[in-house]
Amino acid sequence: MVITGNTNTYLEAKRELDPPVWASKVRFYPYxxxxxxxxxxxxxxxxxxxxxxxxxxMPQGDKRGTAWEFFDATYDGHWDAExxxxxxxxxxxxIGPENFKMxxxxxxxxxxxxxxxxxxxxxxxxxxxxxxxxxxxxxxxxIYCNNQFTRDVQVFSEINIWFSVGGTHYYGDPIxxxxxxxxxxxxxxNVSIKLxxxxxxxxxxxxxxxxxxxxxxxxxxxxxxxxxxFTPEVPPHPDQPVQSDIFIDKEPQSEIPVAKQEEHTYMAVxxxxxxxxxxxxAFCMFLIISRHRQRKCFASPLAAKTALxxxxxxxxxxxxxxxxxxxxxxxxxxxxxxVGADTALLMDSKGDDYQEPYQALKYxxxxxxxxxxxxxxxxxxxxxxxxxxxxxxxxxVPDVSTGTLPLLSQDTPPVPALQDKDGLYLRNTSRSLKxxxxxxxxxxxxxxxxxxxxxxxxTVPEFPRHRLRMITQLGEGAFGTVYVAEADGIPxxxxxxxxxxxxxxxxxxxxxxTEKEKADFDRDVRILGALEDVNIARVLGVCSRDDxxxxxxxxxxxxxxxxxxxxxxxxxxxxxxxxxxxxxxFNCLLYMATQIASGMRYLESxxxxxxxxxxxxxxxxxxxHIKISDFGTDNEAYACDYYKVETGMALPVRWMAWESVFLGxxxxxxxxxxFGVTLWEILTLCRHRPFDGLSDAExxxxxxxxxxxxxxxxxxxxxxxxxxxxITDLMLECWRQYEQQRPTFTQIHLFLQRKNLGYAPVS
Numbered sequence: 001m002v003i004t005g006n007t008n009t010y011l012e013a014k015r016e017l018d019p020p021v022w023a024s025k026v027r028f029y030p031y032x033x034x035x036x037x038x039x040x041x042x043x044x045x046x047x048x049x050x051x052x053x054x055x056x057x058m059p060q061g062d063k064r065g066t067a068w069e070f071f072d073a074t075y076d077g078h079w080d081a082e083x084x085x086x087x088x089x090x091x092x093x094x095i096g097p098e099n100f101k102m103x104x105x106x107x108x109x110x111x112x113x114x115x116x117x118x119x120x121x122x123x124x125x126x127x128x129x130x131x132x133x134x135x136x137x138x139x140x141x142x143i144y145c146n147n148q149f150t151r152d153v154q155v156f157s158e159i160n161i162w163f164s165v166g167g168t169h170y171y172g173d174p175i176x177x178x179x180x181x182x183x184x185x186x187x188x189x190n191v192s193i194k195l196x197x198x199x200x201x202x203x204x205x206x207x208x209x210x211x212x213x214x215x216x217x218x219x220x221x222x223x224x225x226x227x228x229x230f231t232p233e234v235p236p237h238p239d240q241p242v243q244s245d246i247f248i249d250k251e252p253q254s255e256i257p258v259a260k261q262e263e264h265t266y267m268a269v270x271x272x273x274x275x276x277x278x279x280x281x282a283f284c285m286f287l288i289i290s291r292h293r294q295r296k297c298f299a300s301p302l303a304a305k306t307a308l309x310x311x312x313x314x315x316x317x318x319x320x321x322x323x324x325x326x327x328x329x330x331x332x333x334x335x336x337x338x339v340g341a342d343t344a345l346l347m348d349s350k351g352d353d354y355q356e357p358y359q360a361l362k363y364x365x366x367x368x369x370x371x372x373x374x375x376x377x378x379x380x381x382x383x384x385x386x387x388x389x390x391x392x393x394x395x396x397v398p399d400v401s402t403g404t405l406p407l408l409s410q411d412t413p414p415v416p417a418l419q420d421k422d423g424l425y426l427r428n429t430s431r432s433l434k435x436x437x438x439x440x441x442x443x444x445x446x447x448x449x450x451x452x453x454x455x456x457x458x459t460v461p462e463f464p465r466h467r468l469r470m471i472t473q474l475g476e477g478a479f480g481t482v483y484v485a486e487a488d489g490i491p492x493x494x495x496x497x498x499x500x501x502x503x504x505x506x507x508x509x510x511x512x513x514t515e516k517e518k519a520d521f522d523r524d525v526r527i528l529g530a531l532e533d534v535n536i537a538r539v540l541g542v543c544s545r546d547d548x549x550x551x552x553x554x555x556x557x558x559x560x561x562x563x564x565x566x567x568x569x570x571x572x573x574x575x576x577x578x579x580x581x582x583x584x585x586f587n588c589l590l591y592m593a594t595q596i597a598s599g600m601r602y603l604e605s606x607x608x609x610x611x612x613x614x615x616x617x618x619x620x621x622x623x624x625h626i627k628i629s630d631f632g633t634d635n636e637a638y639a640c641d642y643y644k645v646e647t648g649m650a651l652p653v654r655w656m657a658w659e660s661v662f663l664g665x666x667x668x669x670x671x672x673x674x675f676g677v678t679l680w681e682i683l684t685l686c687r688h689r690p691f692d693g694l695s696d697a698e699x700x701x702x703x704x705x706x707x708x709x710x711x712x713x714x715x716x717x718x719x720x721x722x723x724x725x726x727i728t729d730l731m732l733e734c735w736r737q738y739e740q741q742r743p744t745f746t747q748i749h750l751f752l753q754r755k756n757l758g759y760a761p762v763s
Contacts, residue, residue: 005030019074019092022049052136052223053091057084058128062117068101070115070215089114089217090128095144096217098188100153113146115153115215125160125206126214135165135230136223137464138195138203146215148186155179155191157210163200166232170204181210188217197489199226224466228545460529463490463541463552468506475634479517480508480548482631484555493538493554504540505555505631508548518549525551531608535599537619537629553629556621560632561592564620565686572722586722587759588624589682594752595626600675601745603628604668611666613674614655615681616641624761641689643696654690658703659739669739675748676734683719683727690716710737727755 001021006013030038059082061070077086089111096112116126145155158178162170177193203221207214467488474482487504509521522544528551529539541552558564571583596618603610610617616632632638642650651661657673659665677690691699705712715735718728730751736742743751 019089019094020046022076022087022091051091051221052132052134052225053087053221054131054133055085055087056090056128056130056219057082059083059116059121059126061114062120064115064117064213070100070113072114073111090219092218094218096146096188096215098186100146100148100151100215113215113217115146115213118209118212118214123209125208128205128207128219129167130203130205130219130221131167132201132203132223135199135201135226136221137197137199137226137466138163139197139222139224140195141193141203141205141222142218142220143191143193143205143216144188144218145191146188146217147182149183149211150186152212153215154181154211154213155189156207156214157181158208159193160206160208161193161195162204162206163198164202164204164233165200165230167202169233169235170202171233174206179210195221199230227464227466454530454532455526458526458530460525460539460551461491461541462545463487463543465543465546465550468504468543468552470506471503474505474631475636477634479513479521480510480550482507482634485552487540487552490540490552493540494532503555503557505537505553505629506550507553508550511548513549521549521551528553531602531606533599533602535595535627536602537627537631554619554627555629555631556619556625556627558620558622560635561615561618561620561626562632562638562681562686565615565682568685570685570720584685587756588761589685590727590752590756591759591761592618592620592624592626593679593682594749594756596628596678597675597745597749597752599626599628600671601749604671604745607668609666609668610671610674611660612652612655613671614641614652614678615686618678643700653696653699653703656703657739658706658737661700661703662707667739668745669742672734672739672742672745672748675745676731677716679727679731679734680716680719683723706737713737 001017003015003017004013026044028040028042030040032038055077057077058072060079061072063069072083072088072090074092075083075086075088077088078084094112100113100115102112141161143159146153147155156179158176161175161177163172164170175193175195175198179191205219467490469486469488470483471486472484474484476482483506485504485506486501488501490502490504509518513521525539525542531538537554539551539553543550543552565584568582568584570589571585596613600610600613610628610630612630612633613628614632616635616638617628617630619627619629619631621627639650641652641654643653644650653661655674655677657670660670660673680690691702694702702714713735715732730743730748733741733743734748
């Protein structure tokens with residue numbers, strides 16, 4: 001390229017490079033007619049070339065008559081039989097004019113388009129090969145085409161797109177795209193083609209003619225650098241035989257008795273069907289006998305039990321017999337009535353049994369392992385001991401290293417026998433406690449088998465890390481950081497297709513994590529990945545190939561429920577609202593609470609204990625869709641909701657049941673207590689913290705009164721109208737002293753559904 005210099009040595013001369021130059025190094029060589037000493041200063045202005053195209057190769061354009069040459073005149077590579085190893089008009093960032101006979105360079109016409117004639121290449125497609133700087137993941141390609149069909153110029157009829165890592169062999173199925181012919185409008189247009197994240201360093205385009213001429217002005221790619229190990233394609237081995245299909249029309253030598261052949265075929269089919277039926281029946285008989293034996297052995301809890309240090313010793317029971325009575329240090333612990341079965345998968349589990357988490361998930365701090373999960377590996381080999389009832393689930397002592405220690409060391413008070421008081425659910429239930437005790441409990445082995453099968457079939461997909469764009473930090477805990485991110489192309493849960501970009505939550509493991517911590521993290525992700533309820537924030541993928549390891553989980557558009565409610569007012573209490581003020585009806589609040597109860601019902605069915613249920617740990621999406629999560633636990637915005645005890649742990653005491661605070665005992669019934677507080681938050685639109693007039697120490701003192709009786713305990717105030725009495729009674733039922741008297745999430749969900757029957761949200 002020749003650039004004119006300046007004539008006045010006191011002034012600089014600006015020269016615009018048109019067409020632009022792509023280069024990593026530029027050398028300026030001064031030239032003059034006269035011999036002289038040159039003192040030169042050069043400044044170059046440009047921008048970083050982000051498209052990644054190193055060069056493209058293609059046949060040179062053709063002439064149209066004698067006046068126009070539709071060549072790639074600015075191509076800076078080799079001009080041989082075809083253009084090679086260079087860049088030119090197709091990547092200069094300029095699009096050609098509507099009239100292809102005009103150009104965008106002043107010095108020559110027709111320099112806005114590169115064109116090829118159909119009749120000069122015998123109908124063969126035009127082939128263009130692009131080479132990129134690195135192996136890339138391609139999202140789409142945009143081709144700017146001319147369509148002056150009245151002058152025999154049209155957009156290509158079909159395009160085949162191939163990808164290669166090495167550039168020599170293009171294997172695999174190409175992307176085929178057919179363009180619908182347009183003979184109405186002649187304006188030039190951009191043809192965009194999705195490339196479905198295909199990977200390669202070389203891309204080959206084959207353009208098929210639909211008219212006499214194809215004219216292109218610009219080709220651009222949307223791509224990202226691919227991460228991973230990729231090897232160039234290798235040609236097939238020359239010793240491999242060439243496969244071909246040969247059709248032989250062979251006439252039968254003799255006449256075949258067709259009727260007899262069909263008769264034998266039918267007989268074989270009938271025999272095969274009968275044999276299959278016999279095998280299935282035999283298998284069913286074996287399964288029934290086996291299940292009958294297992295019911296006898298698994299009528300009691302799965303694992304061996306040990307008593308809490310603050311409680312007296314428990315008597316042991318046989319592994320296949322009637323449950324023995326359990327005794328505390330001060331009296332007898334009677335057995336409560338059990339809850340009916342639900343119709344959904346694994347919803348038959350009972351939620352009002354005496355149970356505690358075996359060990360908390362290390363990297364999801366406020367979910368506790370289901371007892372079914374913990375006993376999965378060797379449930380059939382462990383001795384079975386019964387210390388509670390023949391209808392209870394696992395009773396296990398919390399792991400002190402990871403569980404929550406009691407705030408105070410006090411003895412457990414004796415629990416009086418349940419009586420049919422005027423409580424909401426004891427009053428509304430159609431079955432008495434005696435009838436409930438007579439119900440046949442669900443076989444825990446069924447729950448064990450179903451959940452084990454679910455875990456074995458669960459595979460968490462790997463998601464490319466470069467498709468995540470971190471937006472904001474949600475929190476930072478002891479095991480890593482949680483971010484809100486934008487994921488490009490992550491599939492919806494349980495699906496293989498995506499709808500573009502969406503918000504997700506990304507939990508990172510610390511870079512300094514040991515191999516054991518990584519294994520624990522992988523285990524926890526697999527267990528959380530097995531949860532599949534629409535009201536639970538589910539696992540969408542993991543990024544485990546590089547450090548730091550992270551898990552990608554669902555996140556909703558409106559963030560957490562606490563902040564969402566604070567930006568709204570209640571519609572019933574505000575007759576005239578200023579412009580722009582958002583309101584929520586009472587039915588809409590119940591609708592959101594019902595979804596929380598539905599998600600907790602699912603966790604209850606698996607004996608999973610959340611341990612930090614609150615509006616800060618609930619997400620809100622479009623249409624007031626709610627998902628339960630634990631992202632608010634380590635959020636700095638909610639640090640004041642946690643009370644640090646002597647052990648150093650931060651506990652949400654304003655949401656916790658008294659037995660969790662004083663005994664370190666977490667069950668699904670302690671989650672019911674937390675749900676009552678969460679419901680109070682929803683109905684008050686999170687205007688105040690629970691027990692806002694009390695300090696954390698006073699809240700603990702208030703809970704301590706429940707160790708003796710309910711008389712001195714101060715409950716939360718009744719939410720403002722239009723909260724009805726039965727909703728208030730529901731919250732009071734959740735805060736009963738004895739967990740056996742609290743409702744289950746199945747009952748709560750059914751009650752709220754009936755209260756809000758027929759309501760449909762308008763988002």
